[in-house]
C-alpha cells in the first residue's frame with residue numbers, strides 16, 4: 036500500500052447509549068484521520084469513551100444504542116454505510132480487527148489455541164485448506180512470538196502474557212490493514228507488559244500495519260505512538276504527533292494530565308486535577324473541561340471548535356482561537 | 357531499643373498450606389520467605405514487586421492478620437510473639453491499614469460518620485464529643501471539607517478518589533504510628549492518584565508517621581518514599597535509599613523492572629526494551645538457588661541455580677541478594 040495515503044478517516048462519529056436515565060454520550064462528534072502505517076494512541080481516563088470509540092469504529096455495538104452516526108472511511112469506502120452483512124463478511128477481522136480489553140481472558144476455554152487463531156480465516160473463507168490455515172497461523176505466531184508448541188494447547192494452559200499474544204495473533208491472522216488494541220497490556224505484569232510492547236513495536240516495523248492503541252497508561256502509550264489523541268468526556272480534545280504531544284501538550288486538560296504522570300528517570304513537579312469528569316448523561320453545553328480548568332474564561336460556556344493550531348496539531352480549546 | 361527503629365522484621369516467613377481434597381497437604385506456598393528489614397519512625401518505605409510476589413501477605417503479617425510461620429516482628433522494641441492479648445489489641449490500634457481495593461473496603465450500608473466512628477467505638481473512645489472531634493480532624497486532614505457535607509454520605513455517593521480518602525481517614529483516625537497502605541491508588545485514574553499520594557505524604561510528615569507503601573508502580577517511589585525494598589518470589593532481592601537505588605540499581609531483576617517502566621517520552625518508540633521473558637516462579641515449588649536465575653542473563657552455572665544468594669552490601673544501607681556482588 037502506498038505510504039502517506041490516508042487510509043482511515045473518521046468524521047463526526049457519535050455513539051450514544053440508551054439508559055433509564057437518558058442517553059449516555061459516550062462518543063460525541065469525534066473526527067480524526069490516520070495515515071497508513073502510523074500508530075495513533077488514544078489516551079484518557081476511565082469512562083471517557085475509549086472503548087466505545089473502538090466499538091463504534093468496528094461496529095461492535097451493544098443492544099442499547101441510542102444514536103450511532105457519522106462516517107468511517109477505510110481506504111476511501113464509507114464502511115458505516117455498508118449493510119451489516121457486508122460489513123461482517125468483508126470488513127471486520129478482514130480489513131479491520133480488534134483486540135478487545137481483557138482479550139486474553141475472553142478466549143474460549145474449550146477450544147485449542149490453533150483453532151481460535153484460525154477462526155477468522157475459516158469463517159471468512161480466506162483460506163481454502165487446513166494446511167493453508169495452519170501456515171497463516173504459524174506466520175501470525177511468529178509475529179507475536181508465540182511458541183508453536185502452544186498451538187495444540189488450551190488457553191488455560193498458557194500464562195496471561197502468552198494468551199494475550201494468542202489474542203493478538205488472532206487479530207493479525209487475516210492480515211487486516213487496521214488493528215484496534217484496547218488496553219492490550221493493562222492486566223499484565225510489568226515485565227510481560229514490556230515484552231508485549233516490544234512485540235507490537237516489531238510487528239509495526241515489519242508489517243507496516245496501522246494500529247489504534249487505546250490506553251489509560253500514558254507512559255506505556257509512548258512506546259508505540261506516532262500520533263496521539265486525548266479524549267475527555269466523550270470527545271477528542273487534542274491530537275498531534277507524538278513528539279509534540281508528549282513534550283508540549285496544548286489543551287489545559289492534556290497539560291495537567293501529563294503533569295500528573297510520575298516519572299522514573301526525572302524528578303519533576305507533580306500536579307493533579309481537582310474534581311472529576313462530568314457525567315455523560317447530561318454533559319455541560321460549553322467546554323466539558325471548563326469547571327476543572329485553571330485557564331477557564333468567559334468563552335468557555337460555548338463549545339470550543341476543534342482547531343488546527345499548528346500543522347497537524349489540533350486542539351479543542353478557545354485559548355487557541 | 358535501637359535509635360528510633362519502630363519496626364524490625366527478622367527472618368519472617370509466612371507460608372500457606374495447600375491441601376488436596378481438603379485435607380491432604382501437597383506443600384506450602386512460600387508467600388513471604390525469610391524477609392528482614394527495619395523501619396524507622398516517620399520513614400516512608402516503598403515495597404515494590406509484581407503481583408503474586410508476596411507484598412500483601414507481608415503487609416497482613418505485619419498487621420497481625422496472618423500468623424507468621426516463623427521469624428519475628430519487633431515493634432517499638434518488643435517482639436509481637438510475646439505480646440499479651442491486651443498488647444496485641446493496642447498494637448493493632450497503633451497500625452493503620454489501607455487495603456488494596458477501596459471499593460471493597462468500605463461497608464456500603466454505613467455513612468461516612470458511622471464508618472469513621474467504628475474504630476473509635478471499638479477502641480473505647482466513648483465520649484461523643486471526642487468522637488466528633490477526631491472524625492472532623494481526620495476528614496480535614498484528607499481535605500474533605502466542609503466536613504458536614506461528607507458526614508451523611510454513603511460510599512456509593514463518593515468518587516473513587518473520595519472513597520480512598522475515607523479509607524485513609526479511617527486508617528489514621530486513632531493516631532497510629534505506622535500506616536500500611538497496599539496499592540492505595542492502583543484502581544484510580546492518573547489525575548487523582550497524585551492527589552491521594554500527596555495527601556498521604558503530608559500526613560506522614562505532619563504526624564511523623566511511618567508508612568509502608570506497597571506498589572507495583574516504580575515511577576512513584578521517588579516522590580513518596582525515602583527507602584525502597586524490591587520483592588521477587590517471596591523474597592527481598594534488593595533494598596536501599598531511593599536515590600541511591602535509582603542511581604545504581606544492582607539486582608538484575610530490579611534492573612529489568614526499571615528498564616520495563618516507561619516514562620512518557622516520544623523517543624521510547626524508537627527502541628526495544630531489554631527485558632527477560634518467562635514468568636515469576638511458583639511459590640509452591642520455587643526453583644533452587646536464586647529464584648530469578650531461570651530468567652537471568654547473568655546466571656552463573658553451578659552457583660545461582662544451586663545456592664541461595666545472601667544479601668551483599670552494595671553501599672551503605674544498600675544491599676542486593678545476588679551472587680554477582682560476592
Ligand SMILES: Nc1ncnc2c1ncn2[C@@H]1O[C@H](COP(=O)(O)OP(=O)(O)O)[C@@H](O)[C@H]1O
Pocket residue numbers: 052053054059060061079080081082083084085086087088097099315
Ligand atoms: N452499553 C452501555 N450502556 C450504557 N452506558 C455505557 C455502555 N457502555 C459504556 N457506557 C458508558 O459510556 C461511557 C464511556 O465508557 P467506555 O467507552 O467504556 O470508557 P473507557 O473505555 O474510556 O473507560 C461510560 O460512562 C460508560 O459507563
Ligand SMILES: Nc1ncnc2c1ncn2[C@@H]1O[C@H](COP(=O)(O)OP(=O)(O)O)[C@@H](O)[C@H]1O
Pocket residue numbers: 372385386387405406407408409410411412413414639
Ligand atoms: N490466603 C492465602 N492462601 C493461600 N495462598 C495465598 C493466600 N494469600 C496469598 N496467597 C498466595 O501467596 C502468594 C503471594 O500473594 P500476595 O501476598 O497476595 O502477593 P502480592 O500482594 O504481591 O500480589 C501468591 O502466590 C498467592 O496466590
Ligand SMILES: [Mg+2]
Pocket residue numbers: 085086087136
Ligand atoms: Mg475501556
Ligand SMILES: [Mg+2]
Pocket residue numbers: 411412413456538
Ligand atoms: Mg497484593
